[in-house]
Amino acid sequence: xxxxxxxxxxxxxxxxxxxxxxxxxxxxxxxxxxxxxxxxxxxxxxxxxxxxxxxxxxxxxxxxxxxxxxxxxxxxxxxxxxxxxxxxxxxxxxxxxxxxxxxxxxxxxxxxxxxxxxxxxxxxxxxxxxxxxxxxxxxxxxxxxxxxxxxxxxxxxxxxxxxxxxxxxxxxxxxxxxxxxxxxxxxxxxxxxxxxxxxxxxxxxxxxxxxxxxxxxxxxxxxxxxxxxxxxxxxxxxxxxxxxxxxxxxxxxxxxxxxxxxxxxxxxxxxxxxxxxxxxxxxxxxxxxxxxxxxxxxxxxxxxxxxxxxxxxxxxxxxxxxxxxxxxxxxxxxxxxxxxxxxxxxxxxxxxxxxxxxxxxxxxxxxxxxxxxxxxxxxxxxxxxxxxxxxxxxxxxxxxxxxxxxxxxxxxxxxxxxxxxxxxxxxxxxxxxxxxxxxxxxxxxxxxxxxxxxx
Numbered sequence: 001x002x003x004x005x006x007x008x009x010x011x012x013x014x015x016x017x018x019x020x021x022x023x024x025x026x027x028x029x030x031x032x033x034x035x036x037x038x039x040x041x042x043x044x045x046x047x048x049x050x051x052x053x054x055x056x057x058x059x060x061x062x063x064x065x066x067x068x069x070x071x072x073x074x075x076x077x078x079x080x081x082x083x084x085x086x087x088x089x090x091x092x093x094x095x096x097x098x099x100x101x102x103x104x105x106x107x108x109x110x111x112x113x114x115x116x117x118x119x120x121x122x123x124x125x126x127x128x129x130x131x132x133x134x135x136x137x138x139x140x141x142x143x144x145x146x147x148x149x150x151x152x153x154x155x156x157x158x159x160x161x162x163x164x165x166x167x168x169x170x171x172x173x174x175x176x177x178x179x180x181x182x183x184x185x186x187x188x189x190x191x192x193x194x195x196x197x198x199x200x201x202x203x204x205x206x207x208x209x210x211x212x213x214x215x216x217x218x219x220x221x222x223x224x225x226x227x228x229x230x231x232x233x234x235x236x237x238x239x240x241x242x243x244x245x246x247x248x249x250x251x252x253x254x255x256x257x258x259x260x261x262x263x264x265x266x267x268x269x270x271x272x273x274x275x276x277x278x279x280x281x282x283x284x285x286x287x288x289x290x291x292x293x294x295x296x297x298x299x300x301x302x303x304x305x306x307x308x309x310x311x312x313x314x315x316x317x318x319x320x321x322x323x324x325x326x327x328x329x330x331x332x333x334x335x336x337x338x339x340x341x342x343x344x345x346x347x348x349x350x351x352x353x354x355x356x357x358x359x360x361x362x363x364x365x366x367x368x369x370x371x372x373x374x375x376x377x378x379x380x381x382x383x384x385x386x387x388x389x390x391x392x393x394x395x396x397x398x399x400x401x402x403x404x405x406x407x408x409x410x411x412x413x414x415x416x417x418x419x420x421x422x423x424x425x426x427x428x429x430x431x432x433x434x435x436x437x438x439x440x441x442x443x444x445x446x447x448x449x450x451x452x453x454x455x
Contacts, residue, residue: 041081041450042074044443046295049357049395053286053315057307061317061342064102069305072103073356076304079107081450082123083301084420084434088453090116095130095137096163099303107301110134110163130166132191137161138324140168140187145326145335147185153328156181157201160325160339162193163302169322171197199367199375203240203268203329203349212311212347213256213272214249215242222311222351224362225294225381226280227271227390233280234273236384237350238362239264240331248272251311261388265332268364269384270350282395284352287315293357293395296443297381298451299323299436300355306340307355308378310348310363313370318342320355327377329365337361337377343370353378359392382436386417392438414439423455430455 042048050073058069076099083097086109095110109120110128120127141161155177159170168191172178178194212222221241227234234257242248242259250256257274264270274280283291286309300306300320307317318341325339340353344366353360361378368374385392408427415438418424422433424445431445431452445452 038447038449041077044448044450045077045298046357047073047077049293049295051286051290051292053288053290054292054307054317054354054356057287057315057317058305061307062102062305062319068103071105072305075099075104076300077298077356077450079104079125080298080301080304080435082107082125083109084451085453086120086123086125087420088432088434089119092133092135094134095128095132095166096134096161097125097301098164099301104304108164110166132166134161134163137163137166137168137191140185140191141324141326143185143187144168144170144181145333147181148326148328148333151181151184153177153181153333154330157328158197158199158325158339160322162322165193167191167193169193169195171195171199173198173200201327201329201365201367201375201377203238203264203331203365212251212351213237214253215246215259217247217249220311220347221349222309222347222363223284224350224352225284225359226282226393227385228280228393229271229273229388229390232273233278234260234271234390235280236269236271236362236381236390238364238379239268239270240329240364241270241350242272250278263387265329265334267336267383267387268334268379269362269387271384271388271390280393282393284309284354292354294354294359294392295357295394296440297359297385297392297436297438299380299382300358300360304355306342306353306360308340308342308344308348308351308353308363308376310344310351312345312347313343316343316370320360321375323380325377327365334364334377334379336383337364337379340376340378341373342376343368343374344376345369353381357395382417382419382438385438391415392440394440412439412445414441414443424452 055069087094093111093113097109107125109125117127155174156172162169170178224236239262246259248256257272260273262270286292321339326335351363359381361380364377366376410425412424412426417438418433426445
């Protein structure tokens with residue numbers, strides 16, 4: 001059973017990862033690499049660092065017990081690493097990957113070539129043979145993005161690539177509006193599906209006052225993730241919360257900082273530089289005020305669990321539905337956000353999304369509420385960090401090289417945001433990135449096979 005395969009792989013700290021890479025190299029890429037046992041993906045991404053508050057929220061919102069929640073986080077870490085290796089090996093045939101099951105025990109990898117099935121299954125994953133590559137679907141979705149700049153998408157406010165159905169999906173209040181948008185984008189009917197939906201997403205503003213941080217002593221939003229830029233400290237948040245130059249005060253109404261950059265609409269990203277009274281920590285606020293530590297920013301897979309912290313509704317969990325989603329708010333269209341089943345309400349904007357101990361993004365907007373349920377979108381953290389040259393504050397990694405060791409040299413650099421498929425050199429060897437993340441000390445390519453593959 002797939003549940004058991006992934007669980008066994010989770011418990012194998014080093015040998016299983018090395019074996020998977022070797023099998024993959026022999027089966028598809030033709031370049032297996034040998035070397036000492038390395039840490040598993042679950043260990044690399046510190047799934048055991050998930051605090052009780054996060055696990056409790058997963059239990060409540062996903063219908064799990066504690067053991068299932070812990071197992072799910074470990075399985076999702078391993079699945080992400082396996083999917084990354086298969087994506088690199090399948091190349092142009094790759095059509096997406098996702099996890100499913102109460103414990104995320106089943107990883108499915110889609111390909112357009114039936115000849116890849118055996119190699120996919122050799123890695124403990126299910127294979128799905130589909131018609132369209134991910135590159136084709138991404139290109140079609142990009143055409144819809146461009147068409148939306150010149151056509152009203154208010155009645156067809158959400159669209160994304162759904163890897164599970166191998167389609168570009170447009171969710172619309174009026175299906176006719178979706179068909180008009182697809183026609184303007186010249187997206188063939190075989191590539192797309194229209195879903196009727198009453199949802200009209202909006203940015204989650206709140207002008208009622210409350211906790212978290214305040215903008216110009218008026219509107220309220222939530223801090224996303226503490227960051228640094230050189231010696232300057234601050235935090236990442238949503239762009240719709242404030243404009244460049246707006247001042248902020250903290251939850252205690254003490255002067256805090258100033259928005260240094262803000263993008264909205266188009267994207268929904270911003271960062272605030274704080275004054276000397278405020279110190280960036282590697283935590284987000286959990287239930288009951290507990291610290292939830294952040295150890296990195298490896299992007300979780302479709303289907304993976306994700307939890308959100310916000311100043312209005314606190315901790316809530318759900319699953320990742322689609323990455324690279326586009327959504328139209330009353331203010332305009334936002335691209336590149338992630339669609340989730342987590343609920344949120346006004347005032348939660350800008351708050352943290354975390355999968356295990358990995359930062360995912362900051363709350364953008366959505367529909368529904370935490371009483372009846374809803375859909376929310378988050379601005380992924382890695383593009384935000386990259387856009388502003390920020391470094392995520394984390395508890396992971398080592399600050400310094402061990403005494404006596406020389407820097408091995410190469411193009412890999414801590415603090416750089418890497419996307420899947422990027423290549424770097426380190427110590428005279430070339431590596432390919434398997435999962436999007438911001439590099440940090442301790443995550444050098446040879447140390448983290450969950451994130452890097454030797455080529």
